[in-house]
Amino acid sequence: MSTIQIGIIGGAGYTGGELLRILINHPNAQIAFVHSKSQAGKPVYSTHTDLLGDTDLTFSGDDTRELVRQPGLDVIFLCSGHGESAKFLAENPIPDSLNVIDLSTDFRDESNGFVYGLPELQRERIPSATKIANPGCFATSIQLALLPLAKAGLLTDAIQVSAITGSTGAGQALSSTTHFTWRNNNVSIYKAFTHQHLKEIRQSLTALQPGFAPAIHFVPYRGDFTRGIMANVYTPYAGSLEEAKQLFGSYYQPHPFTHLSDAPVDVKQVVNTNKCLLHLELHDGQLLVTSIIDNLTKGASGQAVQNMNLLFGVPEDTGLRLKPVAF
Known part of the structure; x- marks a missing residue:
């Protein structure tokens, strides 16, 4: 595979920065431009200060209509806020050759010709797509806890979800609930x-288990840490724990980033990686699935690169064998 020429729109935020960290070390990637309205003309490392010494890229403020039409460009990543992507595509005609x-x-509802980009669900569809809608972070963690059950038609009753995310999940812009002095030593419920991720979760479960109708009761928490998600998902299950482990192990065996753990899992095992780790327990007929991911990698930019790899016929894990923080 020749080098993939890449453009990034909205490169100054958390997902744009994480995408840069992965792509500058990806053996098949060449970053053609990084666009940012707010940081135009500045070195990338002036915003993402950890990249000093790793890249000399400068944020572009050029007309995006010209940037997306430059010869040789293969793919653009849209990393701006929600609602901005639809606006961007309406204002910037995209050549047929550009992914x-x-x-x-x-x-994420697969409108406008997009394919939902959860590889553990859509691996067969992604390589032939030209437009990929990357899943949400909570949605990724929760779906990976449920896909094997849906595939087997075993979601027959209400699903309970309690999940907590790090502060980077709220984006880089400060608000009353993202400021350090409020978030530190604090935990809160929201939404x-x-x-909003409930819609895409139900969409995926219904695709695997047609007619799926049970309620999904989801209570999200803001955590007092920077990155990572832990989702505890439970629902009635009539089988044994060993049968559940076999079901999950079989489903995820072909997928390089989702793994079943016999021991309880914790968030530090996945921070800075593209992994999802799952742990199963059975209590009084309730199957509890604990699912952990890094919200910025498997929950956002890492999964986006995973989708890019599939799109261009590159081995799925290329550039994504990342070192966990561990401690």
């Missing part, structure tokens, strides 16, 4: 039972 990977919520 798009969107990290916002705008096209209980109404979180």
